[in-house]
Amino acid sequence: MTTTRSIVRIDSGDGPTVPRRRATALLTTLQSDSHTWNLVFLQIHLEGLGYDVVNLGPCVPDELIVQECRRRVPDLVVVSTLNGHGVTDGLRVIRRIRSIPAMSDKPVVIGGKLGVGGRQPLHVVAKLVDSGYDAVFDDGAPMAEFDRYLHRVVARQRRALSSAGGTG
Numbered sequence: 001m002t003t004t005r006s007i008v009r010i011d012s013g014d015g016p017t018v019p020r021r022r023a024t025a026l027l028t029t030l031q032s033d034s035h036t037w038n039l040v041f042l043q044i045h046l047e048g049l050g051y052d053v054v055n056l057g058p059c060v061p062d063e064l065i066v067q068e069c070r071r072r073v074p075d076l077v078v079v080s081t082l083n084g085h086g087v088t089d090g091l092r093v094i095r096r097i098r099s100i101p102a103m104s105d106k107p108v109v110i111g112g113k114l115g116v117g118g119r120q121p122l123h124v125v126a127k128l129v130d131s132g133y134d135a136v137f138d139d140g141a142p143m144a145e146f147d148r149y150l151h152r153v154v155a156r157q158r159r160a161l162s163s164a165g166g167t168g
């Protein structure tokens with residue numbers, strides 16, 4: 001399932017909504033994971049915030065994630081996983097994403113149910129972050145936390161655009 005929509009707006013919630021260049025979010029799950037409704041939910045959520053969403057659907061091979069990152073250089077990558085293999089699969093994938101030079105400083109987050117038996121201990125979350133994720137939203141993390149994170153990302157991307165002289 002790959003979907004894009006022509007929405008240009010990014011509403012950071014902290015100022016007037018200004019049309020900018022399109023921001024693309026690459027939304028994916030991991031190779032072993034067939035859960036899909038989480039992706040549908042997140043796609044709608046991100047579209048509501050103004051992102052063009054490329055939803056790679058369930059059971060995404062690592063290689064496809066890497067290819068799509070190379071091809072599109074998305075402004076944001078959201079990894080969603082529920083089946084309990086998120087930590088193992090997620091660590092493998094983030095290393096490959098970060099090895100792409102254009103993706104070395106792009107925001108990449110992971111969330112859902114990352115292991116089994118509820119939230120992962122702090123050392124596991126720390127390992128995910130050390131391996132390259134910018135943020136981890138494990139089991140039951142409120143969506144408001146994700147939104148606050150995205151608002152910070154949008155503000156940072158706007159600053160980078162204006163200091164690069166971009167008009168959007």
Ligand code: B12
Nearest residue numbers: 033034035036037038080083084111112113116117137146
């Ligand atoms: C539907 C379902 C299935 C369906 C999926 C069908 C489909 N095409 O989607 C089927 C039957 C195929 C299935 C299979 C399996 N499932 Co299943 N499944 C579910 C179920 C009932 C609902 C999941 C769902 O669709 N929720 C709806 C979405 C919208 O909500 P959500 O999942 O909660 O997602 C929210 C958050 O997690 C969050 N979120 C998710 N990702 C991210 C990412 C970020 C960045 C952020 C901020 C937030 C975020 O946002 C979402 C919206 O609020 C859950 C139990 C449950 N009630 O949650 C089990 C559940 C996820 N499944 C589970 C398991 C174990 C399996 C199987 C391994 C079972 C088996 N032994 O075969 C397989 C795995 C298959 C595979 N290869 O992945 C476990 C996972 C256990 C864990 N991780 O601790 C659960 C929790 C059931 C349980 N209680 O044991 N499953």
